């Protein structure tokens with residue numbers, strides 16, 4: 001799948017470590033050098049410690065990595081402290097859908 005990030009095309013994939021070794025010990029990643037966004041497909045490794053709704057978790061990871069891509073494409077990959085703050089990236093990833101809904105309801109888009 002392709003997604004447009006500020007005019008740059010990124011490839012998005014949901015896969016597992018067997019297919020993508022760079023997922024080793026990671027839930028996902030954004031590689032701004034190759035324009036790739038990759039998220040773990042948790043549904044291929046369900047175990048007794050798994051969360052119940054793994055699709056929701058995968059979607060949250062995808063949103064998180066897409067936020068990184070927006071920041072990278074904004075020129076904030078290396079020299080911005082706030083743009084590399086994982087807590088901030090997570091907040092946007094988690095609250096983004098609610099922001100979008102509130103903006104739509106308010107006619108702010």
Ligand SMILES: [Zn+2]
Nearest residue numbers: 064068086089
């Ligand atoms: Zn991150």
